[in-house]
Amino acid sequence: xxxxxxxxxxxxxxxxxxxxxxxxxxxxxxxxxxxxxxxxxxxxxxxxxxxxxxxxxxxxxxxxxxxxxxxxxxxxxxxxxxxxxxxxxxxxxxxxxxxxxxxxxxxxxxxxxxxxxxxxxxxxxxxxxxxxxxxxxxxxxxxxxxxx
Numbered sequence: 546x547x548x549x550x551x552x553x554x555x556x557x558x559x560x561x562x563x564x565x566x567x568x569x570x571x572x573x574x575x576x577x578x579x580x581x582x583x584x585x586x587x588x589x590x591x592x593x594x595x596x597x598x599x600x601x602x603x604x605x606x607x608x609x610x611x612x613x614x615x616x617x618x619x620x621x622x623x624x625x626x627x628x629x630x631x632x633x634x635x636x637x638x639x640x641x642x643x644x645x646x647x648x649x650x651x652x653x654x655x656x657x658x659x660x661x662x663x664x665x666x667x668x669x670x671x672x673x674x675x676x677x678x679x680x681x682x683x684x685x686x687x688x689x690x691x692x693x
Contacts, residue, residue: 546663549670550632553583556677557621564684565621573613576680579673580624584631585612586669589651590662591635595642597650639663 556576557565565577585605592603606612642648644660651657657665 546667546670549667549674550583550628552674553580553670553677554625554628556580556674556681557625560621560681560684562620564688566615567684569680569683573610574676574680575615576677576684577619577621577624578613578615579677579680580628581615581619582609582612583670583673584624584628585609586666587628587631587635590666591638592631594648594651594657594662595635595638595659599652 557580560576566575568575588603588605589600592598593600593605600607606614639659639662642659644663645658647656647658648662649656
């Protein structure tokens with residue numbers, strides 16, 4: 546999971562603030578919004594599911610779609626900092642648990658194990674790293690071609 550977290554964060558290196566926000570697909574997906582969404586995912590699966598803290602108390606947007614919304618004051622540095630904080634909180638929340646401990650904090654699903662949460666996070670992060678690699682490739686190709 547650390548590998549995918551690092552890879553997603555690395556997608557924001559050597560891109561400008563404008564490039565990080567550039568929409569290349571019809572959805573809200575941008576390089577910056579992917580990392581912002583990954584922060585949301587960390588907080589849902591570890592903050593909510595592992596610790597049982599309600600989403601509202603975690604300050605999370607109401608829907609997964611909203612987790613891709615970029616605020617005017619979101620920057621590469623601020624989004625990366627919030628992601629680092631979320632990852633640290635995730636690691637802290639899971640530190641004392643065993644892989645087969647049952648977690649009941651998610652209000653919309655039955656109990657899951659920490660192992661399930663880890664596997665779900667690996668899948669989710671790997672998927673988004675793939676998205677980020679494609680977006681980054683497109684951005685760099687545009688830059689190299691003079692924006693054409």
